[in-house]
Every structure is written in structure tokens, then in C-alpha cells.
Amino acid sequence: MSFHSQNCPIVVHTPTPVQEIHAPLLERMGVRLLLKRDELTHPLVSGNKWRKLKYNLLYAKDQGYTRLLSFGGAYSNHIHALAAAASLSGFEAVGVVRGEPGRQASPTLQFARACGMRLHFMARAQYRHKYDEEVLGRLREVYGDFYLLPEGGSNARALQGVVEMVAELERQLHGAFDVVCCACGTGGTLAGIAAGLHGSHRRALGVAVLKGGGFLHRDIARLLQEAGYEAAHWDIEQGYHFGGYAKITTVLLQFVQGFYRDTGIALEPVYTGKMMYALHELIGQGHFQRGTTIVAIHSGGLQGWDGIRQRFGVDLP
Numbered sequence: 001m002s003f004h005s006q007n008c009p010i011v012v013h014t015p016t017p018v019q020e021i022h023a024p025l026l027e028r029m030g031v032r033l034l035l036k037r038d039e040l041t042h043p044l045v046s047g048n049k050w051r052k053l054k055y056n057l058l059y060a061k062d063q064g065y066t067r068l069l070s071f072g073g074a075y076s077n078h079i080h081a082l083a084a085a086a087s088l089s090g091f092e093a094v095g096v097v098r099g100e101p102g103r104q105a106s107p108t109l110q111f112a113r114a115c116g117m118r119l120h121f122m123a124r125a126q127y128r129h130k131y132d133e134e135v136l137g138r139l140r141e142v143y144g145d146f147y148l149l150p151e152g153g154s155n156a157r158a159l160q161g162v163v164e165m166v167a168e169l170e171r172q173l174h175g176a177f178d179v180v181c182c183a184c185g186t187g188g189t190l191a192g193i194a195a196g197l198h199g200s201h202r203r204a205l206g207v208a209v210l211k212g213g214g215f216l217h218r219d220i221a222r223l224l225q226e227a228g229y230e231a232a233h234w235d236i237e238q239g240y241h242f243g244g245y246a247k248i249t250t251v252l253l254q255f256v257q258g259f260y261r262d263t264g265i266a267l268e269p270v271y272t273g274k275m276m277y278a279l280h281e282l283i284g285q286g287h288f289q290r291g292t293t294i295v296a297i298h299s300g301g302l303q304g305w306d307g308i309r310q311r312f313g314v315d316l317p
């Protein structure tokens, strides 16, 4: 089945497959681990970035907007997905990039440019105030009117697409799962999962990829409230950020490489690698009761490897 509508001509392959992971650890601990291969939605607009964009794009089209504007760093998966999605669905796009133009050489920004996205570099001091009316007003003066997507694409409308992914899971697994786990940056994806889960025995588990992710609890609660969802039980693991956002250690890298060797599935070390590492540790520690079925979300982000290769000189196998 594919998503196709007059308003948003991006053909996406959903439902994305669910694949069981086999490992001696899982057998020993009596836990089932399934991976929702949501990185396979679309070669350029993948994973949670597609899920979060979908209803925003439909809404923006419906409201007659012709231009989208959003924010991100020089290696942002959201900027990458937005640039591709805008170009595929006939929007102009402006990417406001944190930092100085010197970082325009990142593969992510080169790709965004090639998609026709206009890049606006913003010094860090101002970037912190990016949602202030004054800053947005100046951006409107330069670029004209736009539909604003927050950093990471996480707003109330983004939750709807993630809820749809959970509904997909329900159908695919006939409801036979207990925990849904994802990597957490802004928390929009975890909020959507919590919103989409039903049943008191179910829970959503997020793995924070940033240090000091205490803000996540407040932001997720706010997103759920704004979107008007009754959420299932959700929680965040704060102990697996490996030093902070986009910080990579040898241990983490070796884990991601080993996972690829064992399963043939590519993760990346910024998001999904940290999530899978955390799950591996938690399962080993007996955090999950025997008989638990966990669904981990492969939220995409593999484009990030281009930047990782460039910055760290390391690769998958």
C-alpha cells in the first residue's frame, strides 16, 4: 500500500515491515524484540521525519501555503527530509541553520541546497530566540509568508502521523506487543507513540540521545496536551546519551557495527544506535519481564552517515 493523494504527491511505502531480531541474549532473557523498519518509507523522506511531516504538509497545502520554513543544525535529519519532501510536493523551502555559513559544506546542507532549499544561517545567540515574534518577523520580511515547522518537525500535527504508525503496528501484530521504544531528540516521536498506544499494560519507552534531557518530560506533556491526546504510560531512559547529542564513543560505534554484522540492518550512532544499545543493556539487566514483546522503531536517519564519515572518518562495517 502506498500513500498518495492529490495534495501531497509523495509515494511512501507503508506499512513498513516489522522484523524479528534474533540473538542469544533475547532467548536467554525470554524477551521478543521486533524492529519496525520505518527507515524504509521512502529513500529521501524516511522514518519519523516522514511521519511527522505528513499531516503538516497536508495542512499547509490545504491552507494555501506555498513556502515552508524550519530550523536545524548543519547535520539535521529534519532539514534533509524537509528539503526533499518540499521539493517532491511542490513547496518552496527555507532552512534556518544554526551557526555560521562555514558549516554549509556538510553533506546534509549540500543535499538540501540541491533540492532547492534556501539556507539562512543564524548565529547561535539569535538561534536561541528563533521563535520570538521579532526574529520570525524579520524572516518573513526576507522570505515572505511561510508555514512554520519547529525544529525537528515536532508539533501537535506531527503526532498524528506517528499515531498512524502505531495503528499500523496494531494491525501488523494483531495487538501482540507490550513496549514500543524509540530514540528521543525533541520527544515528538515518543509523544506520538504514547498517544497512539492503547491499553493499560502497554508502554512507550524513549531513549534520550541528548545530555540533560530533563526538558523532554515537560515538552512531551505539552505536545500531548496541545494535540488533545490521552496518552498511554510513557517513560524516558536518560542514561544512554554517550556524552551528549551526536557524541560517539568507540563502544557505541562497535555496537552499531556488530549489529550490522549480525543482522544486516544499518543503524546510525546518533539516534537508533543509542536506542538499540540501551535496549540491549536493559534487556541484559532484566529490566523487562520474561514474555515481554518490545517493538523498537527504526526511525531512519541513515543519511547522517555521510556527515559521520566526514567528521569522524568512521564507517559501518
Ligand SMILES: *Cc1c(COP(=O)(O)O)cnc(C)c1O
Pocket (backbone or CB within 6 Å): 047, 048, 049, 077, 078, 152, 154, 183, 184, 185, 186, 187, 188, 189, 190, 271, 272, 299, 300, 301, 302
Ligand atoms: C530526529 C530523529 C529522532 C528524534 O525524534 P524526535 O521526535 O525529535 O524525538 C529519532 N531518530 C532519528 C533517526 C531521527 O532522525
